[in-house]
Amino acid sequence: MSVIILLLGASLIVALFFLFAFIWSVKDGQYEDDFSPAHRMLFDDKTDNE
Amino acid sequence: MVYELLNEHGLCNYYTLNARPGTAQRVPVRQHKFAFLEEEPIRRRLIQYEDDQQVHVTFYIPNIHCSSCLWLLENLHKVDAGVQQVNVNFSKKEARVIFIPGQTTLRKVVETLASIGYEPYISLQDLQKKKPPVNRRIFYQLGVAGFCFANIMLLSFPEYFSGEHHMDGTMSLVFRYLNLALSLPVFFFSAQPFYASAWKGLKHGFLNIDVPIVLAILVTFVRSVTDVLTGAGAGYFDSMTGIVLFMLTGRVLQDKTYKGLAFDRDYTAYFPIAVTVVKDQQEIPVQLPDVKTGDTLLIHHQELVPADGILVKGKALIDYSFVTGESAPVAKQMGEIIYAGGRQLEGNMEILTIKEVAQSYLTSLWNRDEMQNKEQKASFIHLLGRNFTWIVLFIAAVTTIYWGIYDTSKIWPAVTSILIVACPCALLLAASFTNGHTLRILSRHRLYLRNAQAIESLAGTTHIVFDKTGTLTGKARSAATWHGRALTVDEQLAIGAVGSQSQHPASRAVAAVCGKPANTEVLRFTEDTGQGLQGWAGQLHIQLGSAAYTGAKEGEGSQVHVNVNGDYAGYFLLSHTYREGIDDMLHALPYSLTLLSGDHDGDAPLLRNMMGAGADLRFRQQPHQKLDHIISLQEQGKQVLMIGDGLNDAGALKQSNTGISLTENSNNFTPASDGIMEAAQLRRLPAFIRLCKASKRVILISFAVSVLYNITGLFFAVQGKLSPLTAAILMPASSISIVLLTWALSEWAGNRLLGDDSHPRA
Known part of the structure; x- marks a missing residue:
């Protein structure tokens, strides 16, 4: 039975990882602007002086 | 270029x-x-x-x-x-x-x-306060609640499904203590918005709906912790975290903000941050608040006049459309007073300030005392929730007495489970989800309300006040009609070509009716400030302008006189066009109406016809008169909805129970209000109000449905037999069915009242 407890711990850790991923994405401002990032990635950089 | x-x-x-x-x-x-x-x-x-x-x-x-x-x-x-x-x-x-x-x-x-x-x-607003940082706390709370709820639910399943054959003792203990641990972040962190709101209500001596909800969360938590610690049961952690999650979701939905729209602009958002002061022949930029009475301000072309002053140098053609909604500019002579809020259209001018910025006529409207005490009516949800709470407490008391007589050991489980199962969470859910849906449906139709409170106040409207210029009439769209001799096609095109050279709204309107040929070149074009303009288009010399400029006879209303090759041809009469569908809209409104116009009463018969015999039409209203009139209506016990657009309506908009400002394009600046409506949607006003009323009914229907669940739960609870499993079935079942019901009903109401020709917001 103790293997279930082990699995439980593992699954909780995975779930916690997703929780922190969510918190990070909110903190990062990913939900602030839903237009610019989607369009920004479509622009080509003709010159590479970045 | x-x-x-x-x-x-x-x-x-x-x-x-x-x-x-x-x-x-x-x-x-x-x-x-x-x-x-x-x-x-x-x-x-x-x-x-x-x-x-x-x-x-x-x-x-x-x-x-x-x-x-x-x-x-x-x-x-x-x-x-x-x-x-x-x-x-x-x-x-x-x-x-x-x-x-x-x-x-x-x-x-x-x-x-x-x-x-x-x-x-x-703008001046940038100078005054720093923007508050974005508050993302509620999203963290939502994320944590979701995480804990999902895990607690999964960890509770073994207990529920093991039935009579109890599961392994240690395993069960591990699961229970894990649940207890997972519920702590929800109890102490995620549920904070409810504690804060309940505490605020209690401090003001007002029993709002969050008070019974906090009570229920508290009782559920204490009961569950004691159950787990004493080994009596698994507790109701899944119900508690679930309800917090659902209520937070509703709150997020309801408090949706429209990025890029601001509902609380005061005059500082309109005024420039600095102005040029002329001192000892030198031009110095000065912060607006530092401008003193007696300073000479240099107002450049297209700049806003920030303070009341006397024109001392240059020509003034002032566009007061910001202030009054009237687009025809006014020419001012040397020595005349120019009020703050006007925009200079012709060249540079100097004015001598006679009042400081904050004391100026327009800005002083914001500093009046009446403006501050707009009473906040308590939402009917709180009243409903309060009655609900009394009933629950009554049932709990009766149960206590009953079990006190028959079996005292059952008092604790029975009473706590009554409070767990009968919290008005469903009512709060119904309200916040319905409000959220209604706000979204309205925004699809380009009416952006500031908050859920505005839905209710809009639904309760008993009296509607309209502004005229810019509200009932289009702001820029004035129609020009020709009065004079018949024009040839060439002449008409030439007038259009010359008229389109100018930014003056009158010449724009003339150009609009004449049509502008693509390839006509206008030569030797000159414009005389506030008087008129002239130029050669092909073989024709066109003069457009005032009666004095063209040498014509002065007439009634706003006229643009036309000379072709030096001979008087006639004039264009400019009139505002009423927005499409306004007539039908006004007839469809079953409320008493008032018109407060800053304009002259030229259109009075037409407006009387449109607004009906009972309407109160007032013309030549100053901004403070508009405000005072709203106050007097409110003193008669009326719930006033004010619809306006200009800064001159700002006081009235803020004072009225619901103030909605119109905008022709969403980039425009609108004065502080409870809602912003796209101007073309004004004809839908009756439907908007009906939708707000329908949303109240949706809340009541959903609440009635949730009461059925409550009664089922209470049936078990009063007997002290509410198992965590029953609670775990009832709670999500009622929550999800309410969420679905509110969504379906509001969408249905929205479709029926507004049609489905909406365009989703990009």
Whole structure:
């Protein structure tokens, strides 16, 4: 039975990882602007002086 | 032009990105327009972060409108090498610029932006307060609640499904204690908004709906903890975390904010941050609050007059459309008073201030005492919730007495489970989800309400007050009708060509009816401020202007007289056109109506006809009279809805129970109000109000449904037999069915009342 407890711990850790991923994405401002990032990635950089 | 500038810097694929890159033009920037940005106090206010290496500053740029704007702005470093990085937030129309202080200056950056057509909007408001940081706390709370709820639910399943054959003792203990641990973040962190709101209510002696909810959360938590610690059971952790999650979701939905729309602008958002003061022959940029009575201000072409003053130098043609909604400019002579809020249209002028900015006629409206005490009516949800709570408490008391007589050991489980199962969470859920849906349906139809409170106050409207110019009539659209001899096609086109050379609204209106030929060149064009204009189009010499300018007889109303080759041909009569569907809209409103117009009463018979015999029509109303009239209506016990647009309505909009300001395009600035409506949607007003009323019914229906669940739960609870499993079935079942029901009912009401020709917001 103790293997279930082990699995439980593992699954909780995975779930916690997703929780922190969510918190990070909110903190990062990913939900602030839903237009610019989607369009920004479509622009080509003709010159590479970045 | 812009193209040349872009070409120089290899930004040509700007034009390949979007077939219609929009209206951005290279705008000539007046040389010292942004000189004020070199003033240290102003500079310091605008800049967010500064060190030797870089300076961070965020600009609000109303012109951002397409993906090309995004691209162009984010490549600003190719135009100005001192710029390190630009980050555009499209939905807020903001650009965050990072530049290197040694290589460029704030002023240069702003000038570059302005020259490519993205002039940052810098107003007095920027000087006064820093924007509060975005509050993302509720999203963290929501995330934590979701995480804990999902895990607790999964960990509870073994207990529920094991039935009579009890599961392994240690295993069960591990699961229970894990649940207890997982419920702690929800109890102490996620549920905080409810504690805060309940505490605020209690402090003001008002029992709002969050009080019984907090009570229920508290009882559920204590009961569950004691159950687990004493080994009596698994507790109701899943029900508790689930309800917190659902209620938080509702709250997020209801408190949705519209990025890029501001509901609380006062005059500071309209006024420039600095103004040029002429002192000892020198022009000095001065922060607006530092302007003193007796200072001479230099107002440039297209600038806003920030304080009441007397015209001392130059010609004045003032556009008061900001203030009154009236687009026809007014010419002022030397020595006349010019009120704050007008925009100078013709060249530069100097005015001697007679009042400070904050004391000026227009701005003083905001400082009046009456404005502050707009009473906040308690939502019917709180009253309903309160009655509900009394009933629950009564049932709990009866149960206590009953079990006190028959079996005292059952008092604790029975009473706690009553409080667990019968919390008015469902009512709160019904309300917040319905409000959220209604706000979204309205926003699909371009009515953006400030908050859920506005839905209720709109539904409770008993009296509607309209402004005329800019509200019932289109703001810029004035129709010109020709009175005079018949014009040939060539003459008409020539008039159109000459008229279109000017920015004056009257000539624009004339050009609009005459049509503008694409290839007619206008030669020797001159414009005489406030008088008229003339020019040659082909073989025809056209003069347009006032009676004095053309030598015609003065007539009634706004007229544009026309001379063709020096001979008088006739005049155009300008009149405002009423918005489409206004007539039907006014007839469909089953409320008493008032018109408060700042204008003359020329249209009185027409308006009387449209608004009906019972309507109260008032003309030549000053802004403070509008405000006073709203107050007097409210003193008669009326729930006033005010619909207006200009700054002159701002006082009335703020004072009324619901103030809705109209906007012709969402970039425009609207005065502080409870809602912003796209002007073309005004004809839908009756449907909007009906939808708000329907949303109240949706809340009541959903609440009635949830009461059925409550009664089922109470049936078990009073017997002290509410098992965690029953609670775990009832809670999500009632929550989810309410969420679905509110969604279906509001969408149905929205479709029925507003039709489905809505365009989702981009």
